[in-house]
Amino acid sequence: MALILIVDDSPTEVHVMKQALEKHGYRTAAAADGAEALAKAKVMKPDLIFMDVVMPGVNGFQATRKLAADPDTRSIPVIMVTSKNQETDRIWGMRQGAVDYLVKPVSADTLVEKAQAALSG
Secondary structure, eight states: OOEEEEEOSOHHHHHHHHHHHHHTTOEEEEESSHHHHHHHHHHHOOSEEEEOSOOSSSOHHHHHHHHHHOTTTTTSOEEEEESOOOHHHHHHHHHTTOSEEEESSOOHHHHHHHHHHHHHO
């Protein structure tokens, strides 16, 4: 089953997303910030990454840009999951290499639908 890396500095968000995804058979791992996400992505090679934007240190936009630029990780789809709901944020996220952009709160159903779409596409 696919491995999904959840990147968010909120333990509550991580817990909710893990539960929704694991209930549908996905394996999950978590990272609390962009720097940890970059390190884990290189080692674990997840099939998909759900990336928050607002985090301490390396933010989600920076981490997504680095993942997209690295030959080891550029094929991993990244879906931004953030409270930043401005159209300019969405456009910027997609320019950094994200394949989709979700605004919190995201329902469990939407999360799983987006995971399925990204993993099959």
